[in-house]
Amino acid sequence: ASCVQYRLVVRDVSTLQILQLYTCLDQIQYIEWSSDSLFVLCAMYKRGIVQVWSLEQPDWHCKIDEGSAGLVASCWSPDGRHILNTTEFHLRITVWSLCTKSVSYIKYPKACQQGIAFTKDGRYMAVAERRDCKDFISIFVCSDWQLLRHFDTETQDLFGIEWAPNGCVLAVWDTCLEYKILLYSLDGRLLSTYRAYEWSLGIKSIAWSPSSQFLAIGSYDEKVRILNHVTWKKITEFEHPATIVNTKTIVYKEVEKSPSVETERLSFPPTRALASSLFSMQSKYDISQVPVSLQYIKPVADRANPKMGIGMMAFSPDNCFLATKNDNIPNTVWIWDIQKLKLFVVLEQLCAIQSFQWDPRQPRLAVCTGNSKLYLWSPAGCVSVQVPVEGDFQIVSLSWHSSGDSMALLSKDSFCVCYLEREEV
């Protein structure tokens, strides 16, 4: 599904044919599929309206109007039948039910990045709240929206919450002014607190490993600390220095290779395809010899939210690798081997990394850096693929299909789907 201004276009994944076309009342800011893929919600924040469309019955429609309460965020519940709207100024979260047309309210939600978290199996929902300058967490049962637990957290200013994939542990971390991460069990007991250092800027991002065995914490001091799920103590920390000296690390460097053009074949006026291939640089990967020094950027010290520290982290689905990005060295992806707890591969790109995502089935990483090339890495090697599009196509973000066979590449105003062939064995 994709939205264009005020229209919602639903296409089939394998053929990209347009299946449905819906018109909404205003420009759509956010779309989300329901968990059973039967409904799509389109949120228009300016008007405060959420419209829901059904795939099975194109005639069915649903419109939720928040009116003067305004709308800031909207999402599905895991059962695919409730919509949670966050009103303006985070006054409250309204839970609208599509089955019973009933409404529930959650008061005092916290205005932070990740204030709502659902467990992977969709049974429980944790909401961060703040009353009287104190942070609280409420755990609701998603089936009947009953409040299960309500407890306060020892954080100054809660920044985010995230469930472990096994649904039993909730990680709560504090604002970046304090390095503090708290781990709560499903029934609200505090399992452990972890604090690496004081005063310096703290946690920037966290990632759970798919088996819930490890919790990776990326902080502003360019280090990733890994906690284990048995004792919740740090087992190792990964550093991201600007110079790599370990000879066991493989460093892939993207180099440009100019396309070979035969001058006899140049025709006037030049054909479009030729022009695009002339001006777009091909690139390939070279293995650089260690020691390698990477481009290090020191951010301006007097700005808020500096571009330093570990901003992006992702575990591979088979729990073997962790990919991280150090914002101080924005052109590089660091891939760590979790079985050996060592640095495995470093990918050095020509432009700054925009985003990366693991294939949901295999240990394959797709990276995009804002140019028209897609980079794939797997333990077998890495490859850079040019998107065969006329004109510019700056890939800003990407998203894998759940089967791992295709992925959607998004640029500012268009998107394309990339299909990956399966190897015939």
Added chain:
Amino acid sequence: MGDWNTVTVPVLSSDSKNIFQYTSEKKISPPNMNSQVLRLPLPSSKSMHSFFSAFCTEENIEQSISYLNRELTTLGFPSIYAESKGKELNLISIINCMNELLVLQHKNLRAQEEVEMQHLKLGSDMDHLQNCYAKLKEQLELSKREIVGLQERDRQLQSKNRNLHQLLKNEKDEVQKLQNIISSRATQYNHDMKRKEREYNKLKERLHQLVMNKKDKKIAMEVLNYVGRADGKRGAWRTDKTEARNEEEMYKVLLSDYEQRQNQLLVENAELKKVLQQMKKEIISLLPPQKQKPKERSEDGPVLSDLEEDIGELNKENIWELSCETVREQLTNSIRKQWRMLKNHVEKLDNQVSRVHSEALNEKDVISREDHELETEKLELEIQQCKEMIKTQQQLLQQQLMSPCDDDTTLLLQDCYLLEERERLQEEWRLFREQKKNFEKERRSFTEAAIRLGLERKAFEEDRGAWLKQQFLSMSTDYKRSENVTTPSAFLGSSDQDNRLVKSASQQRKPHCKLSGPVSAEPCQTSQYITRNSSSAASKKPAGDSKPNQWVESDKEETE
């Protein structure tokens, strides 16, 4: 020499010039003899000339001669006078004296030369020593100055060091101060933030109230129609029961997660224990039994029983499955002990090897080999003794099994029993399964036979129909035949008739029977099966059945 003679004459009546000539001629005459010596007086020739002239003149010739004589005699030379008195000069003595004087002169000159040489040498030595002394003095000065310089530097560095330490302390203090400042500022900021937040909350509340009060008709949801729940269930009311149920489910989720983790840990634990046990066994096998020798010699009874207990423990693997503290500690301690023993053993071997290398005497090798052989014999004896002890221990254990003593042993024994029972059960299960398989086979063959029977029945019916027709046609003969065969049998009613009819038919029509021979054998076989299985049913075998039985048996033989 000619000159010589001529010269002597004018000496007597000579003046200074002649003497000078004389001396100069003397110089000239034997130039090859002592040219050096004669050169000496050359520079002072003028003085000599004057001296000579001063000494002897025409007036005091005799005086001078007498003076010379006196001098010479005092020096030990013979007198130059011919006789003791008189003025006659002994020329020979004069010449001798002169020669002696010349020789003396030469000697003196040589001595002088030597002395002068020595003097020169000493002088140069002196110069050299003075130079050395001067240089050494210079060096001493230099080194003194260096020392002073180095001391200065050392002082400077120390003062620098002190300064740096001071700076460091200052920096640390500053850092501490800054940290304090940061913390105080942070608390201040937090306080301010809280204040602002409270204000913000108030605004939010106000806004919320306004929004709610407005009673916006717009805040609504339009839905074309209700949508069913994803899982098809109806919505439920929220009651206490549901609350309790939710709690229960939550705890169940948590518990299942913990159980899963615990299971994983147990599995890991069990594997590790197995590995440790294996290691222990291997270590014990590696260790030489010599360790046990001295023990045995000193204390027989309790030590052996310890050994037996160890070996017995090794055999009882089920003990290790109990994961209680003491068992775990025992395992780790025993492994540590064995490992230490192995380490000592290895060290000893290393020492032995090094000793062997250092002392390359063959005799010792031979002796050690003999020792080894002796020891191996002893070891074999010990092994036999141990085996006997094991046997006796096992007997004792069995006796103990009869009378349980402690709770622990009963528990252990119960565990043994449980194991045995489990094994027996497994055996029985296996047998049961086999029997089940056999029964299945039989049942399958039954069904097949039943199917065949059905088919044959159909064929029978048809035959019967045809046959009845024929019977009707020739009724009298059939009637007679049917009366002969009176068989009360446990067979099923219809099959009875069939059998009878079949038999009579067979007796009548052999070709027909043969066709249906194999067909008829089946029901007889099935009937035999039925008789076998329901033993109570067909107990009697009436005499009338002998014929069919024989026939059946023959058929059975045919088919089998």
